[in-house]
Amino acid sequence: MSLIYNWMYYIASGGLILIGMYIILVKTNLIKIIIGLNFIDTGVNILLVCIGYVKGRTAPIFSTSRINPTNVVDPVPQALVLTAIVIGVAVLALALSIAIKVYEHNKTLNVTKIRGLKW
Amino acid sequence: MRTRKIISIIILLILAGGFILTFSQIPFGKDKINVAHYYISKGIEETGAVNIVTSVVLNYRGFDTLGEVTVLFIAAIGLGAVLFTEKRVQKHASKSKDDKTKKASLILRTGSNLLFPLILLFGAYIFVHGHLTPGGGFQGGAVIASGFLLMYLAFPKQSINKKSLSVVESLSGLIFVGIGLFGLIFSGYFLSNFLPKGIPNTLFSAGIIPIIYIAVGFKVGFELTSVIDDLLGRGK
Amino acid sequence: MQLITILVVSFLGAGIVYLTGKFSGRVRDISAVLVSLAVVILVGLAYNQKIYTNFYSLPFLNLSLSLRLNYLSWFFAIIVAGIGFLSILFSLEYIKDYQGVGFYYFMMLFVNAGMLGIVLSADFLSFYIFWEMMSWGTYLLISYKGGKAVAAGLKYIIMSVAGSLAMLFAIVSLYASYGTLKFSSLASLLQIASPGYILFLLLMFVVGFGVKNAIWTLHTWLPDAHAEAVSPFSAVLTGVLVRMGMYGFLLIMYSIVGLSLLHKLGYGLLNFNYILCWIGAITIVIPTFTALLQNDSKRLLAWHGIGQGGYMVLGIGVATSLGIAGGILHTLNYAVCGALLFFVVGAIEHRTGGVRDLNELGGLIKRMPVTFIAGLAGISGLIGVPLTNSFVSKWMIYKTLIMENYPFLAFAAFIGTWGTILSVYKFLHNIFLGQLPEKYKDVKEVPLTMQIPMILLSLAIILFGILPGIPLKVISGIEKSFGVEPLSTTMFGMPKEIGELNLINILAVLLVAGIVVYLIFSLSAKSRRVNQDDNYAAGLFVPRGKYQYSARFYDQAYRIIGPYLHDVVDDFYYWLVGKSKSSFQIVRQIYTGNINTYALYILLFLTLLIFVKLGWGL
Numbered sequence: 001m002s003l004i005y006n007w008m009y010y011i012a013s014g015g016l017i018l019i020g021m022y023i024i025l026v027k028t029n030l031i032k033i034i035i036g037l038n039f040i041d042t043g044v045n046i047l048l049v050c051i052g053y054v055k056g057r058t059a060p061i062f063s064t065s066r067i068n069p070t071n072v073v074d075p076v077p078q079a080l081v082l083t084a085i086v087i088g089v090a091v092l093a094l095a096l097s098i099a100i101k102v103y104e105h106n107k108t109l110n111v112t113k114i115r116g117l118k119w
Numbered sequence: 120m121r122t123r124k125i126i127s128i129i130i131l132l133i134l135a136g137g138f139i140l141t142f143s144q145i146p147f148g149k150d151k152i153n154v155a156h157y158y159i160s161k162g163i164e165e166t167g168a169v170n171i172v173t174s175v176v177l178n179y180r181g182f183d184t185l186g187e188v189t190v191l192f193i194a195a196i197g198l199g200a201v202l203f204t205e206k207r208v209q210k211h212a213s214k215s216k217d218d219k220t221k222k223a224s225l226i227l228r229t230g231s232n233l234l235f236p237l238i239l240l241f242g243a244y245i246f247v248h249g250h251l252t253p254g255g256g257f258q259g260g261a262v263i264a265s266g267f268l269l270m271y272l273a274f275p276k277q278s279i280n281k282k283s284l285s286v287v288e289s290l291s292g293l294i295f296v297g298i299g300l301f302g303l304i305f306s307g308y309f310l311s312n313f314l315p316k317g318i319p320n321t322l323f324s325a326g327i328i329p330i331i332y333i334a335v336g337f338k339v340g341f342e343l344t345s346v347i348d349d350l351l352g353r354g355k
Numbered sequence: 356m357q358l359i360t361i362l363v364v365s366f367l368g369a370g371i372v373y374l375t376g377k378f379s380g381r382v383r384d385i386s387a388v389l390v391s392l393a394v395v396i397l398v399g400l401a402y403n404q405k406i407y408t409n410f411y412s413l414p415f416l417n418l419s420l421s422l423r424l425n426y427l428s429w430f431f432a433i434i435v436a437g438i439g440f441l442s443i444l445f446s447l448e449y450i451k452d453y454q455g456v457g458f459y460y461f462m463m464l465f466v467n468a469g470m471l472g473i474v475l476s477a478d479f480l481s482f483y484i485f486w487e488m489m490s491w492g493t494y495l496l497i498s499y500k501g502g503k504a505v506a507a508g509l510k511y512i513i514m515s516v517a518g519s520l521a522m523l524f525a526i527v528s529l530y531a532s533y534g535t536l537k538f539s540s541l542a543s544l545l546q547i548a549s550p551g552y553i554l555f556l557l558l559m560f561v562v563g564f565g566v567k568n569a570i571w572t573l574h575t576w577l578p579d580a581h582a583e584a585v586s587p588f589s590a591v592l593t594g595v596l597v598r599m600g601m602y603g604f605l606l607i608m609y610s611i612v613g614l615s616l617l618h619k620l621g622y623g624l625l626n627f628n629y630i631l632c633w634i635g636a637i638t639i640v641i642p643t644f645t646a647l648l649q650n651d652s653k654r655l656l657a658w659h660g661i662g663q664g665g666y667m668v669l670g671i672g673v674a675t676s677l678g679i680a681g682g683i684l685h686t687l688n689y690a691v692c693g694a695l696l697f698f699v700v701g702a703i704e705h706r707t708g709g710v711r712d713l714n715e716l717g718g719l720i721k722r723m724p725v726t727f728i729a730g731l732a733g734i735s736g737l738i739g740v741p742l743t744n745s746f747v748s749k750w751m752i753y754k755t756l757i758m759e760n761y762p763f764l765a766f767a768a769f770i771g772t773w774g775t776i777l778s779v780y781k782f783l784h785n786i787f788l789g790q791l792p793e794k795y796k797d798v799k800e801v802p803l804t805m806q807i808p809m810i811l812l813s814l815a816i817i818l819f820g821i822l823p824g825i826p827l828k829v830i831s832g833i834e835k836s837f838g839v840e841p842l843s844t845t846m847f848g849m850p851k852e853i854g855e856l857n858l859i860n861i862l863a864v865l866l867v868a869g870i871v872v873y874l875i876f877s878l879s880a881k882s883r884r885v886n887q888d889d890n891y892a893a894g895l896f897v898p899r900g901k902y903q904y905s906a907r908f909y910d911q912a913y914r915i916i917g918p919y920l921h922d923v924v925d926d927f928y929y930w931l932v933g934k935s936k937s938s939f940q941i942v943r944q945i946y947t948g949n950i951n952t953y954a955l956y957i958l959l960f961l962t963l964l965i966f967v968k969l970g971w972g973l
Contacts, residue, residue: 010142017138018131024954025127033950055148060171061253062163063320069159072171076155079175083187086257086339090194093346097201100350115948123951130958137965 009050016043030102030109034095041088045081052077167316168250168325176255177328181299181310188295188335195288195342202349223273231273238266246336250325256332260339267344271351279348284341291338298327298334358422358475359410361397361432364390365468369461376457384447387460391440391467398436398471402429407477418536420484423477426832427610430683431474431602434690438594439467441808445698446587448802449705453585459499463588466492466596473599479526479536486522486599490515493596497584507579514576518566525559542611553612554620557627560607568600569661570668571638575925581657582711586701589653593660593697594690601667601686609837614674632672636767638665643774645920647781648913652700652711655782656693659737662771663689669768670752673759676840680830681751687826688744688819692736695812696782699730702801702809703786713782718791722798725806727787732813734779736820739772741861744819781909821858 016039023036052074060072099109106114152159158175166174176184222228245252246259267279302311310327317324368390376383405425412419424432443463450456469492472485490512498508530536532552533544545553562573569577577597581589608617620627639662646658663685670682700711703719703726710716720727732743739745749772756765800806819826831841945956 006147007142009147010138010145014135014138014142018135021134021954021958022127022131025130025951025958026124028951030950050147051145051151053148054150054152059253060159061251062169062171063251072159074152074155075158075171075175078172079180082172082176082255082257083183086187086191089343090190093194093198094201096350097198101201111950123955126955130955130962133962133965134958137962137968140965140969 009046009053013043013047013050016040016046019043028111030099030111030114031096033111034092034099037095038088038092041084041091045084045088048077048081048084163319166312166325166328167319168328169320170250170252170255172253173250173255173328173332174325177331178310178312181331184335185295185299185310188292188338191339191342192288192292195346198346199349202352223275227273231269235266235270238269239263242266242336242340246332247329248322249332249336250328251320251322256335257339259332259336260341261343263336263340264343264347267340268347271347279344281345281348284345284348288338288341288345291334291341294334295331295338298331302327358401358406358408358424361394361401362422362468362472362475364397365394365464365471368393369464369468372464373457373461376460380456383457383460387443387464388440388447390464391436391443394467394471395433395436395440398429398432401432413480417534418480418530419478420481421477421537422475422481423538424475425836426829427602427605427836428474430687430826430829430833431598432471434598434687435467435470435474435595438591438690438694439463439470441694441811442587442591442698445590445701445805445808446585447804449587449701449805450585453500455499459496459585462492462496462499463591466496466591470595470599474602477538479529479538479541483519483523483526487519489596489599490519493592496588497580497592499585499588500583504583507576507583511576511580514566514573518563518573521559522563525556525563529556538606538611542613545612546616550616550620553616554627557607557612557620560603561631564600564603564607566600568597568604568664568668569638570634570664571641572924574638574642574661575922575928577661578654578657581660581697582651582653586653586697586704589657590694590697590701593657594694597660597664598667598686598690601664601671601682604668604671605683608671609679609839614838617674628672628674632669632761632764635665635667635669635672636764638662638668639771640665640767640774641920643771643778644916645922646778647774647909648917648920649778650713652703652713652716652782652786653697655713655778656696656700659775659778660689660693662775663693663737666749666752666768666771669764670748670755673752673755673761674839675755675759676834677751677755677758679834679837679839680827681748681755683830683833684751684823684826685745685748688736688748688816691812691815691819692733692745695729695733695809695816696737698805698809698812699726699733699786702726702805705805706798706801707795713785715792716786716795717789718787719795719798720787721791722795723787723800725800726809729809729813730783730787732816734783736816737779738776742820742858742865743816744823746820747823747858777909821862823858 020036020039020041020043023039024033027033027036054073057071057073058067060075060078061067062072102114103109106116108114155171155175158171158179162171162174163169166178168174168178242259242262244259245254245262246256249255249259270277299310302313303309305311305313312326312328314326314330316326319325322329368386372383372387372390375386401424405423407421407423409419409421443460446459446463450459453459466489469485469489473482473489476482476485494508494512494515497511498505526536529541532548533541535541535544566573566576581592584592617628618626642658642665643662646655646662649655649658667682667685667689670678670680670685672678702723703716704711706723707716736743736745739749749768753765753768756768834841
């Protein structure tokens with residue numbers, strides 16, 4: 001039980017990363033590849049927050065007097081992940097706009113038919 | 120195609136093995152707090168915000184947040200630039216086919232009319248109380264953008280005034296940088312917390328943090344709305 | 356006076372000429388001439404001083420850039436400055452119709468300044484910096500004309516960069532072994548190095564300097580470069596730039612490594628000097644005969660340049676006092692003769708509108724007499740007719756080869772002179788003698804500023820031929836600084852113990868013979884002059900074509916020896932380039948254009964790293 005509890009979050013984030021990689025490696029639709037990229041982003045963000053967790057402690061917001069500095073989890077990974085999520089959104093937006101342009105130019109979204117990157 | 124799938128699965132299995140090796144070295148739930156001891160113990164008296172994450176994001180690492188706001192700005196502008204050229208053609212063409220798009224159903228229209236101000240209020244609540252409760256500018260901005268998305272779904276023929284969106288967006292960015300420069304004038308370093316800290320756990324506390332978060336909230340909300348508007352504009 | 360004044364004047368002068376060129380053409384021309392004249396005067400004033408200055412200390416690497424002046428530097432510096440000044444004087448009229456004239460003057464002065472920096476530097480770092488400045492400036496000037504010149508320049512720069520990299524390899528290994536790059540300290544530190552290390556250093560430097568000096572296998576850039584560059588710059592190229600490789604040879608073989616160490620390299624007959632002599636001998640024979648087959652006047656002269664360079668390498672390789680003096684003196688002599696001949700070709704090109712093909716020209720002696728006399732002087736200088744300066748240097752090389760018992764090398768040197776006579780006669784006859792074609796009926800003589808360099812150089816040929824003591828005095832100073840026994844010379848030759856060359860005797864004999872011949876001619880009956888058109892054969896007038904027997908008159912020889920004289924080294928390099936290109940095509944197949952494949956490459960590398968971690972625990 002405690003083994004599953006210890007590994008649950010790591011399996012979730014690692015699983016998301018691996019699923020994202022599988023999508024990029026196998027799928028041929030450009031939109032699906034971009035979504036796979038976002039999967040990897042999400043997985044890594046979850047992983048970062050998991051690292052800062054301390055068992056039995058609570059959020060680092062001193063709203064009541066029962067929460068004191070020995071009772072809170074690590075706030076720094078949470079601050080980093082805030083930035084990372086926003087950057088994931090920015091990457092997604094730009095990638096989608098480029099995908100729209102590629103579709104208008106090639107009339108297809110199948111990567112095996114888009115040969116612009118060929119040597 | 121089959122070979123590609125098999126090769127991918129083999130590689131991913133090896134990578135999974137690598138992950139397991141690495142994650143076994145990180146014990147889950149142990150006390151690994153290192154840098155944050157300083158932030159947790161001195162956070163309230165130095166910044167006045169009870170939300171330590173907010174004080175880290177906006178006070179101790181405020182310069183990185185400025186960079187992040189810039190990245191989002193660049194993404195929105197890049198999107199507008201990449202998708203720009205054919206918008207005029209689309210707009211002239213869409214005026215003739217007005218009757219093709221159906222009106223949304225009555226429930227959707229009424230519901231979104233009712234919900235839209237509540238969503239905006241909720242988003243504003245999130246970013247105004249950024250230093251007291253979990254949340255902040257980015258989260259509140261995302262909620263505001265979702266409100267606008269709801270209106271786009273319900274009333275597809277209406278369009279928003281892009282000019283006012285971009286004016287508010289740029290002004291908010293300017294306010295962020297301007298406050299940083301005021302900090303430079305008053306205390307000698309960029310983005311210093313020069314307003315009085317006040318009593319912790321009240322609304323008017325934590326110096327410049329709520330002001331910056333209000334600016335960031337507006338900025339992100341309208342930025343994501345303009346992104347949605349750009350992307351929707353292609354489909355017409 | 357400070358050495359750095361010379362360098363500052365030359366570099367700043369180049370910049371000033373370029374800037375004034377933006378405003379006015381006349382000011383730029385005059386300032387270019389003045390700057391180069393100032394450099395000549397400054398170098399001349401620095402004669403007979405031994406100066407060493409340390410002008411910049413690098414804050415890291417414990418290195419400093421320093422300059423020095425001794426006899427060797429002064430000898431080469433005066434050649435550089437002199438030929439540079441004369442070619443700028445020549446190009447005043449020549450370059451007028453080209454585009455980018457300001458850039459041309461700037462580059463000429465810049466290359467000049469770079470070469471001065473090379474000969475004045477006293478440690479390898481500044482040497483390398485100035486060497487690279489010179490090489491890249493040369494590349495820009497070779498491809499100045501555009502068209503085929505760009506391909507020629509590209510060939511040059513690739514080979515030059517390969518040579519410079521070999522040199523850099525040796526310099527860095529010197530720094531890593533000894534921690535200093537100054538010539539004087541290296542000369543004493545290398546005395547105790549192992550012979551294998553010295554051989555490695557010498558090999559790398561021979562490759563680096565051999566590309567510049569065009570020894571046999573590394574010569575393939577030179578014909579194209581000389582043929583396609585503008586003529587005043589070809590004169591500078593052949594006279595001075597190629598001899599920078601010669602300066603490098605002298606520097607590394609005698610100044611730094613020293614004569615005593617050179618004798619210890621290799622075993623038996625196969626030591627370094629002997630192989631260098633053989634390379635020099637092959638460089639004399641093969642290019643001189645290839646020059647026979649050329650129809651383009653500049654390519655002919657370019658192949659000659661390679662051949663005469665072989666004489667210099669041969670002279671240096673023999674390593675006796677007579678041989679080294681002969682090699683160094685031949686540098687000066689060939690600089691004068693080669694530059695003069697390229698000026699002659701430039702004058703012809705200027706007046707006939709760029710014609711270089713020997714089969715087209717002819718009979719220009721009637722229209723351009725001064726150019727003809729200059730050409731005649733240059734040709735005699737190249738061959739080594741007694742009373743010209745090359746006679747003295749070639750005499751010294753022959754004498755030392757015979758005295759040291761190298762029969763085959765002496766034979767090669769003699770054959771070289773024979774080949775020179777054959778091919779430059781074709782050059783002179785095809786351009787000047789024979790029949791004047793119709794289209795060149797009204798070419799005029801070249802303007803005065805182009806005549807002055809040619810006249811000056813012809814006078815220099817005769818002057819150094821009669822009074823060889825003037826350069827020989829400087830050369831004995833150089834030899835003394837190498838530790839070789841210096842040559843004892845008089846003003847007119849060398850005394851009996853070494854070589855027995857007394858030019859007063861030769862001058863007297865030739866004067867007497869000249870008077871005798873003149874008397875015989877003037878006292879005998881005059882021959883009748885027949886007009887060329889006043890012929891007929893079998894009742895018909897002979898058609899007025901071209902009666903010039905020296906055009907294509909080596910065609911029979913071409914049929915026999917032509918296949919052997921094909922430039923195999925050039926073909927080898929092109930074959931190498933072709934094979935590399937096809938192997939690069941195979942590597943290009945990696946880029947398939949499929950996003951999935953690219954992501955696969957990234958993840959493959961990641962798994963490789965995981966394996967490395969598992970296997971080695973890094």
